[in-house]
Amino acid sequence: MKDANKPKRKRIAVKVSPLNDGTNTPIPDARTPAKLSEGEAYLFKQAENPLGDPHKI
Numbered sequence: 001m002k003d004a005n006k007p008k009r010k011r012i013a014v015k016v017s018p019l020n021d022g023t024n025t026p027i028p029d030a031r032t033p034a035k036l037s038e039g040e041a042y043l044f045k046q047a048e049n050p051l052g053d054p055h056k057i
Contacts, residue, residue, distance in 0.1 A: 036044065
């Protein structure tokens with residue numbers, strides 16, 4: 001038999017936020033390559049030509 005004196009517990013609904021938080025921005029997936037920032041592109045270019053050889057393209 002349940003206790004009549006115990007108050008019932010209220011269940012709190014937890015909202016799950018969407019991945020894009022409603023900002024209407026696309027979510028990158030595995031099909032779209034990530035865009036490099038200007039600094040990252042410079043670092044990759046420098047890594048391909050570390051000695052600064054002007055004849056190498």
